[in-house]
Amino acid sequence: MQIVIIGSGNVAYHMAKAFTLKGIPLAQLFGRNEKELSQISHELNIPYSTDHLEEADLYIICVSDHSVEEVSKVITGKDCLVAHTSGSLSKEVLAGNYRKASFYPLQTFSKSKDLEYEKIPFFIEAENEEDQKILFGLASKISERVMESTHEKRKYIHLTAVFACNFVNHLFARAKEISDSQEIPFDYFLPLIDETVQKIHEIEPKMAQTGPAVRNDVRILQLHEQLLKDESLDIYKTMNHSIQKMYEL
Amino acid sequence: MQIVIIGSGNVAYHMAKAFTLKGIPLAQLFGRNEKELSQISHELNIPYSTDHLEEADLYIICVSDHSVEEVSKVITGKDCLVAHTSGSLSKEVLAGNYRKASFYPLQTFSKSKDLEYEKIPFFIEAENEEDQKILFGLASKISERVMESTHEKRKYIHLTAVFACNFVNHLFARAKEISDSQEIPFDYFLPLIDETVQKIHEIEPKMAQTGPAVRNDVRILQLHEQLLKDESLDIYKTMNHSIQKMYEL
Numbered sequence: 001m002q003i004v005i006i007g008s009g010n011v012a013y014h015m016a017k018a019f020t021l022k023g024i025p026l027a028q029l030f031g032r033n034e035k036e037l038s039q040i041s042h043e044l045n046i047p048y049s050t051d052h053l054e055e056a057d058l059y060i061i062c063v064s065d066h067s068v069e070e071v072s073k074v075i076t077g078k079d080c081l082v083a084h085t086s087g088s089l090s091k092e093v094l095a096g097n098y099r100k101a102s103f104y105p106l107q108t109f110s111k112s113k114d115l116e117y118e119k120i121p122f123f124i125e126a127e128n129e130e131d132q133k134i135l136f137g138l139a140s141k142i143s144e145r146v147m148e149s150t151h152e153k154r155k156y157i158h159l160t161a162v163f164a165c166n167f168v169n170h171l172f173a174r175a176k177e178i179s180d181s182q183e184i185p186f187d188y189f190l191p192l193i194d195e196t197v198q199k200i201h202e203i204e205p206k207m208a209q210t211g212p213a214v215r216n217d218v219r220i221l222q223l224h225e226q227l228l229k230d231e232s233l234d235i236y237k238t239m240n241h242s243i244q245k246m247y248e249l
Numbered sequence: 250m251q252i253v254i255i256g257s258g259n260v261a262y263h264m265a266k267a268f269t270l271k272g273i274p275l276a277q278l279f280g281r282n283e284k285e286l287s288q289i290s291h292e293l294n295i296p297y298s299t300d301h302l303e304e305a306d307l308y309i310i311c312v313s314d315h316s317v318e319e320v321s322k323v324i325t326g327k328d329c330l331v332a333h334t335s336g337s338l339s340k341e342v343l344a345g346n347y348r349k350a351s352f353y354p355l356q357t358f359s360k361s362k363d364l365e366y367e368k369i370p371f372f373i374e375a376e377n378e379e380d381q382k383i384l385f386g387l388a389s390k391i392s393e394r395v396m397e398s399t400h401e402k403r404k405y406i407h408l409t410a411v412f413a414c415n416f417v418n419h420l421f422a423r424a425k426e427i428s429d430s431q432e433i434p435f436d437y438f439l440p441l442i443d444e445t446v447q448k449i450h451e452i453e454p455k456m457a458q459t460g461p462a463v464r465n466d467v468r469i470l471q472l473h474e475q476l477l478k479d480e481s482l483d484i485y486k487t488m489n490h491s492i493q494k495m496y497e498l
Contacts, residue, residue: 010459066466088461088469107441108459113448119440145437156431159473163424163481164438165445166460167488168417173454173495175412182405188394189413190450191368192356196414197446199362201439205422210259210357211415212337217315220337224408231491232412238487239416242480246422 001134002027004054006071007062008036010109011085015062018117018142020044028054030074031063056080058134060103061094069093081131087158090151091125101126103135104154105143108165117142123149123157174232206246213243250383251276253303255320256311257285259358260334264311267366267391269293277303279323280312305329307383309352310343318342330380336407339400340374350375352384353403354392357414366391372398372406423481455495462492 003024005016008031019026029048031037041048053074061084063071068084072094075082082094083103091100102125107115122139124146126132132148139146149157172193176186199208212220221240228236243249252273254265257280268275278297280286290297302323310333312320317333321343324331331343332352340349351374356364371388373395375381381397388395398406421442425435448457461469470489477485492498 064464064466065461065469066464088472106437108444108448108457110448110452110457110459113444113451113457115444116440121437121440153431153433155472155476156427157433157437159476160424160428160433160438161441162460162473163420163427163484165441166458166462166492167420167484168442168445169449169454169458170462170488170492170495171412171416171420172449173458174491175409176454178405178412179409182402184402184406184409188355188370188406189409191365191370192410192414193417193446193449195357195362195364196417197442199357199359200418200421200442202362203359205418205425208357208359208362209415209418209422210359211411212314213415213419215313215315217313220314223337223404224411227404227408231494234487235412235416235491238483239419242423242484243415243419245480246419 001058002054002056003058003060003138004028004030004056005060005062006030006053006074008033008040009062009064010111011105012062013040013111014107014109014115014117015060015085015105016040016044016046019138020046021117022141024138024141027056030054058083058138059098060085065089069095072096081126081134083126083135087161088155091127099127099131101131101135102149102151102154103139104149104157106157106161108169118144121145121147123147123154125149125151125154171235174235178228178232209243209247211243213240214247214249216244216249250307251303251305252307252309252387253277253279253305254309254311255279255302255323257282257289258311258313259360260354261311262289262360263356263358263364263366264309264334264354265289265293265295268387269295270366271390273387273390276305279303307332307387308347309334314338318344321345330375330383332375332384336410337404340376348376348380350380350384351398351400351403352388353398353406355406355410357418367393370394370396372396372403374398374400374403420484423484427477427481458492458496460492462489463496463498465493465498 037048059082078097081099083101094100104123106121124135286297308331327346330348332350343349353372355370373384
């Protein structure tokens with residue numbers, strides 16, 4: 001089977017690397033960003049092009065959600081399967097006369113950070129059983145955890161991931177801003193952060209909640225508000241309100 | 250040196266356990282909650298009382314911030330050192346004629362979750378060098394990472410911890426609420442959550458940010474808002490606004 005990956009960003013890089021590591025040959029990397037493509041091509045030993053799209057049986061589109069539709073138009077073949085890797089888009093957003101699918105890896109990808117591909121849950125949606133089988137087979141070579149998912153469910157999976165990953169990372173960024181402002185090294189907080197996450201492998205997050213808001217410690221909440229301003233103050237108030245609502249305080 | 254721990258909650262339990270594991274004898278556990286005290290006493294083989302406070306050289310008060318002042322009044326001795334474990338209170342909140350100190354372990358404590366005490370940063374503040382030395386010595390038997398800290402600095406350490414731990418845990422709780430609502434097992438998200446945290450051991454949180462807000466993907470942001478309501482929607486808007494401000498989008 002001829003497989004082409006379209007894109008040159010974090011997801012494209014890690015998908016290409018995962019396929020390569022598992023011995024699944026890729027016919028081409030295709031994209032606009034020649035610099036990024038040539039780096040990935042060089043590292044993984046896969047041909048690339050910015051202007052001539054290779055004919056293939058399967059195209060996996062790994063670009064930002066807002067570019068998926070536009071990019072999907074470059075595929076003019078009909079007898080092929082095209083999958084995107086978006087958590088939020090329907091497969092019907094793909095704009096061509098080929099068979100359409102979704103191939104969604106639930107993970108946060110940065111080029112500079114290695115990943116254990118075996119642990120990444122993959123969510124598959126296709127038009128028919130045969131395509132489903134093809135994508136299941138491929139994903140199963142990469143990961144131990146491959147599941148079907150409708151678009152409706154996938155939207156909620158992505159939304160959950162935004163809370164559990166993107167927003168969590170932003171809290172780390174705002175936390176570091178606070179500690180930086182007092183010249184407190186941020187690595188003091190790494191054991192606490194590690195423990196916060198280890199905990200929820202064993203205890204329900206709702207049961208693991210600690211801190212002034214869940215204790216309804218009004219004096220500390222007021223003190224903290226005096227130390228904060230702007231967006232960090234907004235986050236502080238919004239999170240405390242939400243904690244107190246959850247525990248009916 | 251005679252040491253007494255006051256309290257029977259999560260911090261009291263883990264402090265008593267850490268001292269015991271490191272071979273530092275405790276003269277007594279003192280508190281109000283007989284059931285909790287007797288359990289800890291039984292597990293760690295330390296005497297306890299709810300009415301007769303033992304004479305000691307050092308009392309470590311491990312109770313909620315809002316109870317520290319009240320509890321500190323039960324210590325009537327003068328020739329002793331009293332330390333609280335609060336991140337936010339000054340040592341002067343301790344209401345007695347003894348020497349006052351702060352002994353702050355930066356970690357999230359739950360009785361049901363084991364901890365590596367060696368990695369917990371301890372922040373020490375005392376009235377004089379001798380007391381500082383005593384508390385440094387004790388903390389150093391438990392942990393590899395013991396530092397001085399003023400009250401001013403400690404307040405910001407605690408505030409940073411609220412963002413990096415308490416609020417992060419609450420995001421997990423809200424994330425689980427979303428996935429539960431669609432019958433999506435929350436353990437699908439654990440590899441993503443683990444990776445989110447592993448990443449910031451290697452990359453600055455600000456550089457590690459991913460997701461629709463930092464990509465300014467307006468269509469996805471609007472879609473997500475339609476899927477949310479109440480506190481989760483408030484969090485969604487507040488966090489996205491803060492992300493977009495941080496990256497000047």
